[in-house]
Amino acid sequence: MLENFSFRTIVEYLPLFGQGLVTTVWLSALSFAGALAVGIVLAAMNLQRGWLFRVPAKAYIDAVRATPLLAQLYFLYFGLPRLGFVLPELVVGILALSLNSGAYIAEIIRAGILSIPRGQVEAGVASGMTYIQRMRLVILPQAFKVTIPPLLGQAIVLVKDSALLSLISVSELTRAGQLLASDRFMPAEGFITIAAFYLLLYYGLKGLAALSGRWLGLQPARSST
Amino acid sequence: MTSSPSKNGTGMIEFRGVNKWFGALNVLRDITLSVEPREVVVVCGPSGSGKSTLIRCINGLETIKDGDLVVDGQRLGDPATNMTRLRTEIGFVFQSFNLYPHKTALENVTLAPIHVRKIPRTEAEQAGRELLAKVGLADKVNAYPSQLSGGQQQRVAIARCLGMRPKIMLFDEPTSALDPEMISEVLDVMVAVAEEGMTMMVVTHEMGFARKVAQRMVFMDAGAIVESGTPDEFFAQPKTDRSRAFLSKILRH
Numbered sequence: 001m002l003e004n005f006s007f008r009t010i011v012e013y014l015p016l017f018g019q020g021l022v023t024t025v026w027l028s029a030l031s032f033a034g035a036l037a038v039g040i041v042l043a044a045m046n047l048q049r050g051w052l053f054r055v056p057a058k059a060y061i062d063a064v065r066a067t068p069l070l071a072q073l074y075f076l077y078f079g080l081p082r083l084g085f086v087l088p089e090l091v092v093g094i095l096a097l098s099l100n101s102g103a104y105i106a107e108i109i110r111a112g113i114l115s116i117p118r119g120q121v122e123a124g125v126a127s128g129m130t131y132i133q134r135m136r137l138v139i140l141p142q143a144f145k146v147t148i149p150p151l152l153g154q155a156i157v158l159v160k161d162s163a164l165l166s167l168i169s170v171s172e173l174t175r176a177g178q179l180l181a182s183d184r185f186m187p188a189e190g191f192i193t194i195a196a197f198y199l200l201l202y203y204g205l206k207g208l209a210a211l212s213g214r215w216l217g218l219q220p221a222r223s224s225t
Numbered sequence: 226m227t228s229s230p231s232k233n234g235t236g237m238i239e240f241r242g243v244n245k246w247f248g249a250l251n252v253l254r255d256i257t258l259s260v261e262p263r264e265v266v267v268v269c270g271p272s273g274s275g276k277s278t279l280i281r282c283i284n285g286l287e288t289i290k291d292g293d294l295v296v297d298g299q300r301l302g303d304p305a306t307n308m309t310r311l312r313t314e315i316g317f318v319f320q321s322f323n324l325y326p327h328k329t330a331l332e333n334v335t336l337a338p339i340h341v342r343k344i345p346r347t348e349a350e351q352a353g354r355e356l357l358a359k360v361g362l363a364d365k366v367n368a369y370p371s372q373l374s375g376g377q378q379q380r381v382a383i384a385r386c387l388g389m390r391p392k393i394m395l396f397d398e399p400t401s402a403l404d405p406e407m408i409s410e411v412l413d414v415m416v417a418v419a420e421e422g423m424t425m426m427v428v429t430h431e432m433g434f435a436r437k438v439a440q441r442m443v444f445m446d447a448g449a450i451v452e453s454g455t456p457d458e459f460f461a462q463p464k465t466d467r468s469r470a471f472l473s474k475i476l477r478h
Contacts, residue, residue, distance in 0.1 A: 119323035126284055127337035127389060128313035137336060141327050 010189050013180050020176030021197050027090065027172065028159045031097035035158065038102025043109035057106070064103035069161055072096055077168045093165040101158045108150045112143035145213070152209040159201050173197055236295075237262045237393060237424045238283055243292035245278065245448075252278050254449040256292070262392075265425045267435040267456070270445035271471055276428040279445065280395045283426070284315045297392055313341055316386025320398040322378040324370040330357060330381045331366045334388045342389060349388070356384040360414050376407030380414050387418070394418060396427040430475050436460070444468045 010017075045057035064072070073096045080087065087095070116139050124134035163174035173194050180190035236259035245253040252275045260266050268276045281287040283296055285308050297314055299306040324333050334353035338344045344352075357366055360380040370378050379399055386394060396415065400408040412434045419425055419438040429435070435442060435456050442459040444452040446467045452459070460476075463469045 117323075119319060119321055120325065122286055122317075123319065123323040123325065125286065126312060126315070126317035127385070128309050128341045129337065130309055133340055137340060138325055142325075145327070 006184075006186060006189055009180065009184055009186055010193050013176070013190075013193075016176045016179065017173070017193060017197060020171060020173040020194075021201075023171055024159065024162055024173040024197075025201070027094055027165070027170070028097070028155075028162050031094045031101065031162065032155055032158055034094065034098030035101035035105050035154075038098055039105025039109050042102060042106035043113065046106060046110055047113060061103045061106055064100055069096070069100050070164055070167070072100055073164055073168065089165075089168045089170050093162070093168060093170050097158055097162060097165075100161070101154060104154050104157075105151065108147050108154060109143070111150075112147035113139060115146050116142050148209055148213055152205060155205055155209075156202055159205070160198065163198075236260055237264075237297060238426065239293070239295040240279075241293040241295075243282070243289050243294055245282065245287065245290050252448050253282070253289070254447070256450060258443065258450060258453075260424060260426060262424050263422045264441065265419045265423075265427065265439050266441045266443055267439040268426060268428045268443045268445060269430055269432075269435070269471070269475075270451075274445040275448040276445050277397050280317075280397055280426050280428055283393070283395055284312050284317055286317070313337075313389055314392045316383075316389060316391040316394040318379070318382055318386060318394065318396045318399045320401050322370070322375070322382045322402070324378055324382055324385070326370050329367050329369055330362060330373070330384075333370070333381055334385045337385070338388045353384070353388055356387050357381070359387075359417075360384045361410070374407060375403045376410045379403065379407075379411045383411075383414050383418065391423075393424045393426075396425065396429065398428050398430075400429065400431060432456075432460070432476065444471065446471075 042057045042061060045053035046061070048054050073093070076087075076092045076096050077089065080092070120138055120142065121134060124138045129137065162172060165172055166175040166178055169175070177190035177194035180193070181187040238258075238260040240256045240258040243253055243256040244251065254275075256279065258266075268279060270276050278287055282289050282294060282301075285301060289301065294301045296311060299311055301308070301311075324330075325336065328336060331350065331353050334356055335346070335349040338349040338352070339346055342349075354363070354366060357363060360383060362377060362380055362384070365373060365377060365381075370381070373381065383399075399415065400411050403411065408431070412431060415425075415427070415434065416438055427434070427439070439456050441453060442456050443450055444459065444463075444465075444467075452464050452468050454464075459468070460472070463472055
């Protein structure tokens with residue numbers, strides 16, 4: 001059994017895994033930034049009282065959550081060119097991950113904002129703050145602390161979902177594993193290695209979340225009542 | 226500024242025939258009340274009588290359905306009235322303090338002065354330290370709300386309002402959420418604010434405070450002002466059955 005396991009081949013392919021890892025890291029980072037932007041806009045729309053913004057936001061979030069990411073990815077990759085939009089696969093990949101993850105992040109942000117006690121809003125209102133000032137100075141700083149753990153979870157999901165981009169021939173980490181598997185017929189070596197790298201990324205993200213928590217100040221985000 | 230009562234609507238706060246409904250419930254009924262500059266009015270009454278709603282209308286935390294409410298010469302609901310601006314003139318102290326938990330005591334006091342009043346930070350911080358010293362919390366400047374007792378939090382909340390240099394201060398049951406031994410430290414601060422000539426409306430059942438600083442008692446029941454008068458009159462000879470029943474309950478112990 002294990003005598004067939006070739007560490008030597010893994011070492012030989014390390015540069016390829018390294019490149020894949022780097023690609024996965026930066027395209028995930030870009031996608032997460034995009035997803036945050038999408039999520040903030042959707043959450044803001046979803047929190048409006050009027051239906052004009054709320055209904056489209058809800059419809060979008062439902063549509064994304066109800067359909068497989070792979071179907072969304074294929075629609076963007078194969079479908080869009082037929083409609084006249086030809087984009088490089090990397091752009092399509094980042095777009096798909098941003099648009100998909102953004103829907104989930106919108107719900108995380110919305111829940112975070114709604115978790116802030118009503119009294120905080122009233123204190124801001126009573127002191128003459130505008131809506132924007134209240135959001136910026138009172139609500140969002142508190143909501144952000146509450147949302148760090150679920151945002152970390154979503155970031156981890158996004159990194160793992162980025163493996164699907166191997167299917168549209170983006171040279172990321174999973175693609176490197178596939179290459180080893182198909183070039184040398186060594187699926188065990190190929191896929192256990194990428195698993196190890198994903199695990200590494202997971203711990204990296206956890207560390208980053210802990211750091212950002214400390215950077216934002218560790219005062220509890222609980223209200224006085 | 227005049228402290229003489231006026232009939233023709235120069236009060237700092239003027240309710241004229243104000244009504245408000247929550248659904249079918251008439252929570253404010255034909256409220257007519259004028260609060261003069263520098264006057265301290267204490268509002269009392271049974272739970273659910275509309276006391277909190279009454280003062281929450283003054284800074285627009287609640288909106289009125291009909292009647293007129295004029296605050297500092299500006300009619301609420303009038304398109305010409307800039308509500309955000311008017312609120313900077315009105316301090317509001319909440320029953321549950323509502324301090325910003327992610328800000329220190331000093332930051333709580335300086336946040337609105339810096340961002341709303343546009344006072345330079347160093348100046349606002351200087352004033353904030355003085356205010357915190359005034360409410361007896363000079364040593365808690367850098368403490369977070371979670372590190373303070375209820376009484377201390379409420380004193381920071383009062384300093385936070387004073388930092389805006391308001392013309393009016395509204396108190397919504399400011400001591401109801403406090404342990405008994407912390408009530409007096411908050412009341413002492415409120416007495417000091419009243420003695421400096423602040424226009425105040427205070428919803429409270431602290432009758433000792435009312436006797437000490439209130440010029441007028443307002444008794445509410447079922448959304449209406451049932452009785453009003455000086456504290457001496459009110460406590461010695463309540464005019465209605467409802468106020469007598471209420472007083473006998475809260476003064477029995």
